[in-house]
Amino acid sequence: MRHLASILITFLIASLIPAAIFAAETAEATKKSPFIKSLQELVAILILLATVMFVVARLPKNKSISHAPAYERRRRWNWLALGFIYAFLYMGRYNLTVSKYEFGKLNLMDTGDFGVIFGIGTLVYAFAFLINGPLTDRFGARLSILTGAGGAIVANILLGIVSLEAVRSGGAIGPMGGVANAIAEPFFHAFVGLRAFFGISSGNTTASPLLPALSILYAVNMYFQAFGAVAIVKGNAPWFHVDERGVFGGIFGILISLGVYFAYDWNGLLLHVFKGQIQLVFFVPAAILAVVFLIGLVVIRNSPAEAGFRNFLTGDATAGEDDKPSNPIRVFAMMFKNPIIMTIAAIEFCSGFLRQAIMQWGYVYGKATGLKEIFVMQHWGLLLCCAGILGGMFAGTISDHLFESRRAPVAAVLYAGMVAGSLIMCLLIGNTMLMWVIILMSLAIIGVHGMLSGTMSMDFGGAKNAGIAVGIIDGAVYLGTAAMSFLYAWRLPEGDKAKDSANWSEWPLWMIPLAVIGLVLAYCIRNAKPEGKGAH
Template sequence: MKHSPAFRLRRFLNWFPLGLTYAAMYMGRYNFNIVKNDIGAWYHLDKAQMGLIASAGFWTYGLAVAFNGPLADRIGGRKAILVGSLGAALLNLAIGFMFLNGHVTQILVSMSLLWSLNMYFQSFGALSVVKVNSTWFHVQERGVFGGIFGIMISSGYFLATTIGAWLLASFRSWTVIWFVPAAAMAFMFAVDWFLVRNRPSHAGYPDFDTGDGSNAGSAEDAPLPLSDLIKKVFHNPIIVSLIFAEFCTGFVRQGVMLYFTEYLQEIYHLGKKEHLFWWTGIAFMGGGILGGLLCGWMSDKLFQSRRPPVAFFFYLVQVVMLGLLGMTLGQGTWGGQIWAVILLGLTAMFIFGVHGMLSGTASMDFGGRKAAASVAGALDGIQYIGSGLTGFGLGWILKTYGWDGVAIHGHQPAHAWVWVGSIIPFSLIGAFIMTRIWNAKAGAGAH
């Protein structure tokens, strides 16, 4: 697609703030992963109990994103990102003040409730991004753009992990890890209010046929009736296949992200206040950037905008990376710690790449402009249903059997095969699903 320089600049001023907002929302979502074991130690809660809080949030997100998808299609992506960022900012602020009090009773109930409310508002993030960008980018631009946008999203992991760990090391109380994301999201709410627009015509530029099978002559894209929307999402075998694949992605992604802090600390003795731990966030960001760009480039340039072949390859490499994570190299030593951080970054590269490809790009492709947010909601929703199993489920497994199948108090794990062995089957299932929709491509099947 050939666009004028003025249009490209205005489009940049539209998607760049969206990306920064989503990154800030990630910081207000993954901060829990960083501080989870601190909360558990302070309130004497084990991995399974802390996993219950995570599961409550994941499943709230999963249900909310499915309902909020059609809502975002109706109210528009701009309003959706404003509601999501402001709501998540207020909930992070409330959690921070709750812990600042220092005398929290019924921590499992109160934290599960507040965290679930935060995840409800977080669910508007991906929906609004997909909804807005579905009108600004042609289908032939979306693969590479998805990679570029992945850079913005990946910066959220850097904010949550590296900046979050630095905040924990720099301030006496870990409650600060809730206040900083709240401020960042509130700031981006103000930026989005002034800059983000739903479609080119709202910013003074003509709308255009995005090539995804939507009706190019529909200026405002009137929302589909609910019955048509349900038929479009659940009667399309390609979208249904993507939904099952994203369930697997959810388990793999959060199975790593939810426990990597304990993995580094309990196997490699790498605490959050050490400088090397801060590099984990940089590794996640670098992996996410490379994975997103490589995934987008391969799908657009090598497979003519087909997403499944690239996702298949990424799923298989996930298996290799997870297998390597299951081994320990010089545990407790400097070399072993570096090995672990690098491996986490490489694993993130192939997890985040396929997640962005399916949940972001493919949802635009097969949802079209009118149902982009609804399809994104279905994909992201089922992904977080799978994620919920990593909370209490994987938490219980690790509590019961340990990292290496020897759950003895004070035992030094020899490897982490229990952890990665619980995750790898989902990568294999995801790869198999991609073989069933190998030739799926937007256009004819996305109307």
């Protein structure tokens, strides 16, 4: 009963977030005084603090699983180190979205260009699991997350140099941009030719001369970013019993949410304080990643045994098997033959489409249609973060304590919310309340992603094969994101047309069928639970 009350309170708080700020929002219609602006900043900080305090205070504990206090402390440090690297990887991933508006001022990126760059990057991310999943299973999460962070640091530094050259020259190509363009040219033209074959236009390299360079550097960044999700699931699988993993799925959602906050609000603050200095949204995440890289090097261990504790049977699909790495080809074949894994991947394809359709393009829509001064746009990352935290913990709590550690029923509940949200969006195009609907939809979709990619992948892949399992599932997420990016780059308005909200009517329409498919598939596997070979 206590857990049901916790669930209801979580939903109540989530539903009251827009109402709590409505007075501040309506003040936007009048001249905003310094007092009102300061009050809004204070409200934003209080929302984040209240959300975190509420979630931490009510974090449920599974009484059937007990660990020594020393073990729980060491486990906490392990996932915190992994988690903050993962969160700051987000800051170095979605900085592209924040920089899009500033690149546009230099005539280097319009809406279509952004869709192409982001689409190419997410396509690389989607197929990176073919390499990164087996590597992570073979060499462990520690090496994997550090490799991902190290590569992302280098890629963001290069993106920062190209941006700095463009800023200093007023939009011209500098030496680093020229080298990157030369390397990217043959690949980019092959990509443009393929899309032209299907009658789909791509970015204009004459109008946007840095498009090939930004595309290839962002693709390199996304390859290394792809180590993150694989590593965090692989790294935590040996530390959590299957009956504890619903709450871990919530933690996974929190880490994603913090990453979104860092990406949008911290990077946005950099551009607000240092006007036009686009390079900072690449250099600063690289510097922060370097710090957490060093922390991870010291703290992260692949298993309890490596940290001086005894390994235990986690109750997942590979519990009780020996620790020797499996043949990756055999594991891939086994995963692709598993109807549950394939259904999860199909659901997560829908999640990948929907998650970035609202989070990325909601931000682009707000900027393009003149909403950048309203409260929700000023605190886009923070509000997405709060919604994601509540969604993640709601999903984890009801999975472990209402649905007996089954994840799919949670996904079905949240997908029902996505269907409703997509329909409501169609009615609110041009209304500022649309942005609040997006925030609430992010609560649902981050909860789904945490349950399926963060938890169900390790349940059905097992601790031993978690790298490949999450690679397949997270790869499907980014295939969905890539499909969405290319579709929206083709269909959504550009230039002056993007300033009129009436031209954005197709944006939510494409979400509806994906939300319905996700709901139906989640319902179809509502009773799925791994058959563990061992107990705690």
